[in-house]
Amino acid sequence: MNxxxxxxxxxxxxxxxxxxxxxxxxxxxSTAITLLYFEAKADTSGNVVLTWETATKxxxxxxxxxxxxxxxxxxYKKINDTLIPAQGNATSGASYSYVDTPPAKGTxxxxxxxxDYNGVSTMHGPGKGEGEVGE
Numbered sequence: 592m593n594x595x596x597x598x599x600x601x602x603x604x605x606x607x608x609x610x611x612x613x614x615x616x617x618x619x620x621s622t623a624i625t626l627l628y629f630e631a632k633a634d635t636s637g638n639v640v641l642t643w644e645t646a647t648k649x650x651x652x653x654x655x656x657x658x659x660x661x662x663x664x665x666x667y668k669k670i671n672d673t674l675i676p677a678q679g680n681a682t683s684g685a686s687y688s689y690v691d692t693p694p695a696k697g698t699x700x701x702x703x704x705x706x707d708y709n710g711v712s713t714m715h716g717p718g719k720g721e722g723e724v725g726e
Contacts, residue, residue, distance in 0.1 A: 624648040625684065626715055629703050639691045643703060645684035650707045651677040656689055657702040663717040667702055674706065 625646040631639050641656060653674040659665035670691055678685035693699055702716035 624651055624705050624713075626703075627684070629701075629715060631699075631701055637692070637696070639693060639699060639701075641689045641691060641701060642687065644686045645679065647681055647684055648677055648679065648705070649681045650709070652706050652708050653677045654687065655704040655706065656691070657704065657714075658691065658693070659700045659717070660693075660697055663700045665700065667700075667717075
């Protein structure tokens, strides 16, 4: 089943660029990414395939993914073992994907964290996930 698209709504320091794209930026201006989308889709094996794309990124080291069950206000736990390295550069973005195998059937919520080279991070989401994983 499909999980609905996840967008960077409600993130700290979110501003809209002149082109209408969502921009996450630290207050000190040390890092910024332009996140085009972040979405999750359940596959027939019960896995959730997370995909996202950036248009630009400045000083971005990489990404972490967090998952919560049943509620977007729930407790989120990091699910990737190592930092997902940033691709592209300040003027060109990149596409990413990560396959999550949730521990049980249910509805899950995901957040995307970007981390700069100084260790400063910005959280994107939570996104609303609808659908039963593993059905």
